[in-house]
Structure formats: structure tokens, C-alpha cells
Amino acid sequence: MKRSLLGLAALLLLAGCGGSGEDTSCKQDYWDGTYGTCLPEDWVTIDSETLRQRGVPADTLVAFQSDVPVSGQFPTVAVTREPLLQDATPQSYSDASIRAVTVLPEYEELDTRDLVVFDEKVKLHIFKAQPAAKEPLRRFYQVSTVVNGVGYSITATAPVSVEEDLENQIILILRESVFADPEAKEEKKK
Numbered sequence: 001m002k003r004s005l006l007g008l009a010a011l012l013l014l015a016g017c018g019g020s021g022e023d024t025s026c027k028q029d030y031w032d033g034t035y036g037t038c039l040p041e042d043w044v045t046i047d048s049e050t051l052r053q054r055g056v057p058a059d060t061l062v063a064f065q066s067d068v069p070v071s072g073q074f075p076t077v078a079v080t081r082e083p084l085l086q087d088a089t090p091q092s093y094s095d096a097s098i099r100a101v102t103v104l105p106e107y108e109e110l111d112t113r114d115l116v117v118f119d120e121k122v123k124l125h126i127f128k129a130q131p132a133a134k135e136p137l138r139r140f141y142q143v144s145t146v147v148n149g150v151g152y153s154i155t156a157t158a159p160v161s162v163e164e165d166l167e168n169q170i171i172l173i174l175r176e177s178v179f180a181d182p183e184a185k186e187e188k189k190k
Contacts (some may be wrong), residue, residue, distance in 0.1 A: 024168040026176070035061050035079055035152075038176035040169040042067045046076075064173060066166075071159040073138075075166060077173050082151045090145040094122035097144035097153055104129035106137055117145050117154075117177050124174065128160055136160075141170050147179040 026038035030045055039045075046063040056063070056078070063078040088096070101107065108128045115124040122145050130137045141156040154177055156170040 024165060024172050026172070030062070030064070031178075032062060034081075034179065036178045037064075037173050039064060040172055043169070043173070066169070070162065070166060073136075073157075073159050075156065075158040075162075075170065077154060077156040077170065079177075080153050080155070084146065084149055084151050087149070088146050088151065090117075090120040090122050090147075093146045093151050094125075094144045097142060098123060098125045101125070101127065101129065101140070101142070104131050105133075106130040110139070115143055115171075115175060117143050117175065118147060118179055120145055124171070141167075141174060143174050143177075145179075150179075152177075152179060 024040055027041040028039045028043075030037050030039055043064050043066050046065055048062070051060055051063060052058075057080075059080045059082055061079045061081055063076060065077075066075040068074075084093075098112070102109075106129055109125070110128060111124075111126040113124050114121050116122075122143055125140075125142045127140050127142075128137055129140060137160055139158045139160050139162060141158075142153060144151065144153040146152070154174050156174070158166060158170065162170075
């Protein structure tokens with residue numbers, strides 16, 4: 001679960017200075033062989049070389065960032081992974097991820113609701129926190145799950161106040177996440 005906290009720190013490195021788009025439909029599919037999702041309009045992929053140059057930990061698979069600044073910040077979504085030493089269900093890993101971030105300074109839970117990610121019901125955890133002393137308080141959206149013995153956390157960061165369309169864009173990215181060949185997801189349903 002330390003990786004959840006590292007993931008939050010990574011997002012702060014990515015969330016540069018700088019509303020949001022009106023359309024929350026899929027405009028571009030992303031797939032790298034390990035992780036895939038659907039990106040709304042005005043969201044771009046941050047390549048791994050850029051992530052490393054910014055000091056983002058190696059357990060970060062990919063990050064996405066909105067091209068549209070909100071309150072001086074660019075909303076960002078990062079995907080991290082960690083090999084698990086013990087078996088865990090998607091729900092137990094999700095619950096552990098929620099517990100891990102409750103120690104962050106200025107932590108306040110805003111909402112927790114069920115979300116289906118890669119055919120597993122997990123928790124979408126929305127909270128405020130200030131993970132770095134000199135950074136502003138931020139809003140986070142986090143889902144965590146387990147696929148084939150690997151824990152994944154998908155964490156978005158945004159300003160504390162967000163409009164509904166930005167929240168819908170973030171949730172679209174989280175909800176559409178897949179962790180294997182997309183056809184394998186169809187096989188899983190059968």
C-alpha cells in the first residue's frame with residue numbers, strides 16, 4: 001500500500017500549472033499491452049520517458065493528463081502496479097488502498113461508491129488530501145484492483161472543486177480500464 005502513497009506523490013509531480021471539456025465520450029483508445037482505457041477529448045498520454053524525467057517512480061505504468069487547465073492545474077490520472085506477495089481479492093486490495101491514504105495530511109473522504117473495473121466490483125474512493133507540504137489541497141479519485149496476482153491503482157488528481165463534466169471524464173478513464181488483452185475480457189465474461 002506504500003505504492004498508493006507513492007502514486008499520489010507521482011501525480012503531484014505530473015499535475016502542472018494551468019475548465020474542462022464538455023464531452024465525456026471516448027475519443028481515443030489507449031492500449032500498451034498491459035493496460036488499456038478510453039480517453040476523452042483533450043486528454044493525452046504522458047510517455048514513460050517523460051515520466052522518468054519528472055522523477056515519477058518506475059512502478060507507474062502510464063499517466064494521462066488533460067490539456068485543459070482547471071484552477072491553475074492540469075488534471076492527471078496515473079496507473080501504478082505492484083506485484084503482490086500474498087493473494088488478495090480485488091475488493092480486499094481496494095479496501096486496503098483506501099485505508100492506506102487515510103494517513104495523508106488534511107485527508108477527508110468525500111465519497112466512496114461501487115465501480116466495476118475489468119468486470120470486478122471495487123470501490124471508487126474520492127477524497128481530499130495534501131500529500132506534499134508545499135502543494136495545494138487536491139481532490140483524488142482512486143480505484144484499486146488485482147489482476148493475476150498484481151495490484152493496480154488508478155489515481156486521478158484534480159483541484160478540490162471540479163465541475164461535473166471533468167468528474168465524468170475522470171470516471172470514464174477509471175471505469176474503462178482493462179488489464180489484459182481486451183479480447184481476454186470478453187473471454188472472461190463467457
